[in-house]
Amino acid sequence: MKKRLQNSGAKAWLYLLPAILFLGAFMVYPLVDVFVYSFEEGYNSASQTYNGIGFYNYSYVLHDPYFLQAVKNTFILVIITVPLSTGLALLISFGLTSITKLRELFQTIYFLPYVTNTLAVGLVFMILFKKTAYSDGMINLLIHAFGGESVDFIEGPYWAKMFVLCFYTIWIVLPFKILILTSALSSVNQDIYNAAKVDGTRKARIFFRITLPLISPTVFYLIITGFIGAFKAYSDAVALFGTNLNAAEMNTIVGYVYDMLYGNSGGYPSYASAAAILLFWIILTITCINLLISRKNVQY
Amino acid sequence: MEVTLKNLTKKFPSRDKNNPADVIAVNHFDFTIPDGMLVGLLGPSGCGKSTALNLISGLQKPTEGRIFFGEDDVTELPPENRGIGLVFQNYALYPHLTVRQNILFPLQNLKGKDKLSKEVMNEKMLEAAKLVQMDGLLERKPKELSGGQQQRVAIARALVKMPKVLLLDEPLSNLDARLRLQTREEIRRIQQETRITTIFVTHDQEEAMSISDIIVVMKEGTVHQIGKPQDVYDSPKNLFVAKFLGTPPINVFDGTIRDGGLYIGEECILKVKCLKDSTGNALREDEMRPVYVGIRPEGFVLSEDGALTCKRNRVEVMGRDISVVSTHPASLNETIRSIISADNKVNTAEECVKFQLLPHKVFIFDKETEERIEFEA
16 A cells, blocks of 8 residues: 555656646746846856855846836836726726627727727827837827827836836737626626615715625736736836837836846846846735735635 | 516517517516515426515516506516515525625615614614524525525525615525425515515416415416416316316316216216306307316226226326326326325226216316316216
8 A cells, every 4th residue: 555655656756747747947046046047146158157145136136227217117007007007997997888789899999998009009109209200109180189289108207218118018908808897797696786775775886885895806816916027027127118129218117127147238147147036026925915815804 | 575577578589580579478467466475476497486586576578568566566676676586596695705795785775864873773684684594604605505595694694775676586496305385484484574575486386385375387378377376276277277286187088068967988077067268158058069188196096897998008106195006098197196095995907997077176177278167067
């Protein structure tokens, strides 16, 4: 009996082996490696040598104005886009489930950004916002029409660029959230709404006391993944402002990590690792806070 | 509160391309439910009974006709202004709220001059919870309750605003057999205590018969018969009603009336006279007339010189009485089931059993219209 048990244990390990090898080689090992790099001072990837071990990398990164700018950008992006996109998605999906006419059409329209190629989206945003020799961009035409002064959204003031980045991010993440929320909303038993109707419940009360609590697990899932996604933002900024994000003051933490590795100022895996580990701690902290809050507010 | 339905009709547009005619779920309902009664809407599934309930509750709008609560025409009123309590088939309790919050919910919706103070709300909530005997479990959530308990919470929530009419949609269908018996007694007790006019929907004739003051037997959107359960059972208007009520079900035979007698096969089982059809016209008893003959299981009496001879299949002993299962070539049911007192001894040596029939347990129906033909034995 004992032998058979041991045998089956060996079998189980054998079956797990491919997954363990892959995860080990491409996830666990790099993770550990990054952690180790972040403490090796002056690591040179060509000669595979380093001067010593300590916190210098962290100290350097934390004093690097580019990193601080990236942290500031990332936090602004997170704080603006996560609540706005989740709230907007909630409104839109609630609207979608309330209408019967043209629902499919609207659903398709709202889902389009999800299936559109990033380059095509970038082009559209260029037409909307970018100043060229021929035009100031669609948005500026609108501003002119209302008597305002044109703004350079791509190479102009910081707030304008941040506005475009937030706008773009919200627009990109909205379809997925709407999709998830619409299915959560339609899974609420219709009889519960009928019961509320018979009880004479006002619309707002139905929404806040019944609908929202019933879909709160989904909303919470979207908030957590939204936070994580926004903290990892990078490609959106590149699509809008090009690869030299530091110059544009539009870098994000992930962008900083990338630049430290491969950018013009790159070749510093130690600094990149330190920044990555810092990002890891930030996301971990925020997610823990989220979990604590949700335990109080997410129903059943 | 008296509930009156006048010419109430609900049609749904057909989704079937081959059959574009509207589906008539409720067809010209015209009856009054007296105040304080427990009324069962009874019919096979798809007969429109739930639709009828939804029309009364206001969740659906009728295509035609009017609904009155007492003197008031409520046809155009939304559900919340009708003063009804509605219990859904799946209870539809708010899953994230406790029993207390569920029962309080309708009260908290009151606004303006109807707004209640916290103390009054709590009092009313406790009263309703006590009525359904759930006052010990107020802090539980619905998923921590059994089906029967959830049902009671749903009833308490429907009753807490003291509705004029209480509506129950298949109240017992989600419960197991034992709980069903218990809960139907409970519904009866609550109704008797509150004297609220209560309408419930069911497809289970036993359920409807056992607790209703009045039953409404429906089929395919039309009302077939309304009356006290015993009256409907003893005097069904047509073959459908006779077949739908009673367990075991009624035994139906092909028969003929001729020469003043009712014949099944070649045997004259009863002498009949004074035949009257459903409209009250006298019919001649000496004229050959094909009919359906319905005989209630308790209408059979074992007798050596009985008029009806059946081939015996088996005898089932059920303690209080025994059930003789037999066959007859003219029977429309596969087997004939008769219930006789256990005092009788069935001669197991014989292959055939002979029955005498109790005339008031025998019903004759016209072969074409399936309407009842009344007779005197």
